[in-house]
Amino acid sequence: MSEALQILKKYWKHDSFRSLQNEIIDSVLSGQDSFALMPTGGGKSVCFQIPAMMNEGICLVISPLVALMKDQVDNLQQRNIKAIALTGGIRSDEMIDLLDNCQFGNYKFLYLSPERLQSDWIMERIKNLPINLIAIDEAHCVSQWGHDFRPAYLKISNLKTYFPKVPFLALTATATPKVKEDIINELGLNKPQIFEKSFARKNIAYMVFEAEDKLFRIEQILRKNRNSSIIYVRNRKSCIEISSQLQSLGFKSTYYHGGLTSKEKDKNMQAWMQDQVQVIVATNAFGMGIDKADVKTVIHIQLPENLENYYQEAGRCGRNGEKAFAVLLTSPSDIIQTESQFIHVLPDKKFLNEMFVRLCNYFQIAYGEGIDEKFAFNLNHFCLKYKFPVLKTYNAMQFLDRQGIITLSQQFSEKITLQFIIPSKEVMRYMSLNPNDEEIILAILRTYPGIYDMETAFNLPLIAKKSNHTESQVETVLNKLKEKQIIEYHSKNNDTSVILNEIREDERTISRVSKYLENQNQLKKEKLKSVLDYIAEQKVCKSKLILNYFGEKTNEHCGICSYCITKKGTTTDLSEISKKIIGLLKMEELNSREIQNRTKNTADDVIFALQQLLENESIIVKSNNKYTLKR
The missing domain is CATH 1.10.10.10 (Winged helix-like DNA-binding domain superfamily/Winged helix DNA-binding domain)
Structure with a gap:
């Protein structure tokens, strides 16, 4: 038995490798640069984890996703393998200790984001580590033509200067031919061995159905296929609503979105993983690291942003090899809603420049100053003060974060949630007895009509403005209502903080990155058009459409998609x-x-x-x- 297989059995409890895993491991062990295109569920992480375990030294893993880094580190630690992740929010003194552990503590894996490599002192420390392999996860981020471009990935090739004999392994689940070419060139891979697993999932029936009454269609699908299912929706509110509607129809259902606590996420996910519920209704926050083999159906009830995301999410069904269904439900109004969500909220150069100048003014940063300063930040306050649309502003700040101009300490999320827990007539009675609270309560009820039915994210500055009161006055009323058990009220205190990574130079700063913004916006429009073409095309096999998108030419029809069944x-x-x-x-x-x-x-x-x-x-x-x- 090979040493690689022994390690796989000992730590991962598998008896054999999946397709291409063994070949990629052999390539890495021979010291060659390698490129691996393995669709979701292909087991990419094992391809660098096992060779790293077989050699002396430490594996440097570069990943853009904090959640994925934490997931993989937790996974390794549970297997008694020493691993560390340098994620956001870690103080410099803590980071020094962690890097000392990497150098002297016999650690096998160091995970970090590409932005960390731009810090000179971190780079100096990394240069002295006994690195045996450099793995670049989500490698499509290096390409301006990829769906998730991050300029910091362009600097990864600098590691070749310091580690000329250490093999690079670039991994991605989704890459068109142009993106693949970019990855190899931009990372400076030297005559790489190329491994590509087909995007074909012959057991998945890709279905596109037009449905005005989507809930009725979902009910039909779930009654026909009573195995484990995922329903992907666009926002947190839909998660709760659809799950509740399914429960009222007699289905065992739960939900998952980014606003839940870690405890709630784990509880709901485990209920689904252990088949205590049939359905989990989720936003795209769900799925990373999830490998449930017997998922029968994945249903999207709104259009995805791009085919890369759709393929990954749809690919979470049928991993046991049995026939499974990836269903996309559409209605005529979907196109307008999708463009409204993904296209109309894209910031252009003018908006980005105005937002950045206002941001610096908000923090009272003088021109030519501000580098490395950290500021507490509340997105709702900021948008209210300057009358900016929240989602467009959020996208603009995310763009600046990806460009390395600013660093956001954590994802934005609502600070307060509340729900009325007594009947509406009792609330009216309370207002008649407490007229001083009436304006605030009415402002809440008019702004959030569903607040009796579910716990609702709450914008404190907005309600203060609408009711002509101060925020502290609104908070006083909320606390009073909570004490009287009229509402459930939770304050999460999770405002983000912003770090400026450069001095303030206003338009000069924005002009330098605006070409990336224009490319990104155009690319998002093109990728959404590919989704619209996928649902509109009535004369081509759906599986064939997906394969062609990813550069796999085939004349075969799958025989099981919505088009093929029509022909039968x-x-x-x-x-x-x-x-x-x-x-x-x-x-x-x-x-x-x-x-x-x-x-x-x-x-x-x-x-x-x-x-x-x-x-x-x-x-x-x-x-x-x-x-x-x-x-």
């Missing part, structure tokens, strides 16, 4: 259903659910017939999501 249906059957639909629409406008109920056909057959009628321009769909004959 007999002409007679579809013709009969089409005749029924035309007959019904001669009498009145109907939505797809009403058509299905009246024709007594399956939802799939009705959808396929409707798609064919739309394609032939026999019918049209109106803005109210009802079908009618084309006049």
Whole structure:
């Protein structure tokens, strides 16, 4: 038995390697630079962890994702393997101790972000470490054509100067041919061995269905496939609402989003992992490091931002090799909503420049000063003060963080959540007895209509402004309502802090990075168009569309996607259903659910017939999501 396999068995409890893992490990052990393109679930981390364990010294792992770094370090530590991550929020003296441990404490893995390499003193310390391998995770971040470009990745190639004989291993789950070429060139990989696992997932049926009543469609899918499922939604509110609706329909369901505490996240995830619930409704915060083999269905009920993200999220089903379903539900209004969420909130150069100048003024930083200064920051206060849209401002600050101009200590999240826990008539009675509190309570109820149904993220400065009171007056009323058990009220005290990494130079600073902003904005528009093309294309196999997007040319049809199943249906059957639909629409406008109920056909057959009628321009769909004959 090989040493690599022995280590795999001892620490990871697996009896054999997955496809390409052994070959990549052999390449790394031979001292060669290597590039590995392995779609989600392929086991990328083992490819650098095992060779690092086999050699003397420490493996340097560069990753942009704090959550993934923590997840991998925890995972290694549970296996009694010594690993450290230099994440944000660590003080300089702590960092010195951690780096001392790396040098003298027999550690095997050091995880850090590419931005850390831009610090001269950290680089000096790293140069003295006995590094045996440099692994670059999420390597697509080095490419301006990738979906997650980070300029700090361009500096990673400098490590070649200090470690000319140490092999580089670049890993990514999603890369088009252009991005792959960029990764090899920008990281300075020397005649790399290239390993590419096919993006084809032959057991996954990619389904695209138009559905006005998405909850009804979800119910049908989950009743047909009662195994473990994931439903991806766009925001935290939808997580709770959809999960609650599913529970009312008799499904065991939970939810997962970035606003939950670590304890809540773990509790909900474990309930799903251990099959105590069938469904987990989640934002894209869910999935990192999750490897549940028996997931039968992944449903997206809103359009994803790009096909890279969609492929990764859809790929969380069917990892046991059994047939699984990746379903994307669409409606005519989805395009407008998606553009509103992803495109209209992109900051341009003018907005970025104005926001940066205001930010420096907010912190009272003089021109030419501010480098390495740290400031407490509240996003809601800032946006309210300068009348900036919150999401656009958040995107602008994220961009500056990725460019290394500022550092955000943590992700933004709402500071306060609250929920009314007594009936509305009792709240009205309280206001009549306490008229001094009425303006504040009314402002809350008008701003958050769902606040009786669920715990709601709460913007304190906004309510203060709307009710013509100070923030402290609003807080006083909230505390009083909490004491009287009228509301549940939680203050999380998790404002972020901002560190300036450069001196203030206003437009000069922004002009230097604006070309990246323009490229990024254009790229996001193109990637969203690829998603729209994917759902609109009615004449090509869905699996083939995905493979072509990632540069894999194939003439084969998968035989199981929504397009292929349409083609398998007999002409007679579809013709009969089409005749029924035309007959019904001669009498009145109907939505797809009403058509299905009246024709007594399956939802799939009705959808396929409707798609064919739309394609032939026999019918049209109106803005109210009802079908009618084309006049």
